[in-house]
Amino acid sequence: MNEVLAFDWGTEIVGVLDVKTGLYMAYRGEGEMIEGAKRVLSVEGTIVSFNGNAxxxxxxxxxxxxxxxxxxxxxxxxxxxxxxxxxxWAPDPGTGPINGPGLCATYTHYFGESKPSRPCSFTGEYEANNWLDCYMAAELWKKWKRDELAP
Structure with missing residues (x-):
């Protein structure tokens, strides 16, 4: 089965969210961050990010x-x-700007003002924010896959 992982790099963390199960893993510290990077880069399936290319x-x-x-x-x-x-913004597919608004503004555009509630199991605000970035990217991806993203 092909995995779908949403991921976010942070200065102290690599967060990985399994889009199909909703399970999130925070890889903290250099050794664990390397393991998180290996997981993302070795997956056979789909990886999802917001500004991951840059x-x-x-x-x-x-x-x-x-x-x-x-x-x-x-x-x-x-x-x-x-x-x-x-x-x-693209008048023709594939020609849009690569630097649109940030993740929160994009999520709000497509989902309204409501922010998703965070699970209580986080070790701190930094980890909760990393999860939120993974979650919002994953939700945008799911909406896109259902062909529900409109200008």
Whole structure:
């Protein structure tokens, strides 16, 4: 079965959310962050991010001391910043800006003002925010896959 993982790199954490099960894992500290990077980069299926092309993926490759190339990924990478920006602003598919609004503004555009409630099991605010970024990217991805993202 192909996995779908939403991920977010942070200076102290690599967060990974299994989109199908909703299970989140926080990889903290250098050793665990390397394990999180390995998990994301070795998955066969789909990885989901928001601005992962410009930020998160390069940082994961840096953690593993590897060069970033297209063939380095086993998974399909869906960067929801690029996808939502293309949908919202491109006169022709594939020509949209790659620097649309941030994740929270994009999530609010598609889901309204309500913020998702955070599970209580986090070790702190930093981890909760990382989960939230993974969650919002995953929800945008699911809406996109259902063909429900409109300008």
């Amino acid at each position: 930020c998160d993926l390069p940082r994961l490759f840096e953690l593993l001391q590897r060069e970033q190339t297209e063939c380095a990924l086993k998974a399909t990478h869906d960067d929801m910043l690029v996808i939502t920006s293309t949908i919202r």
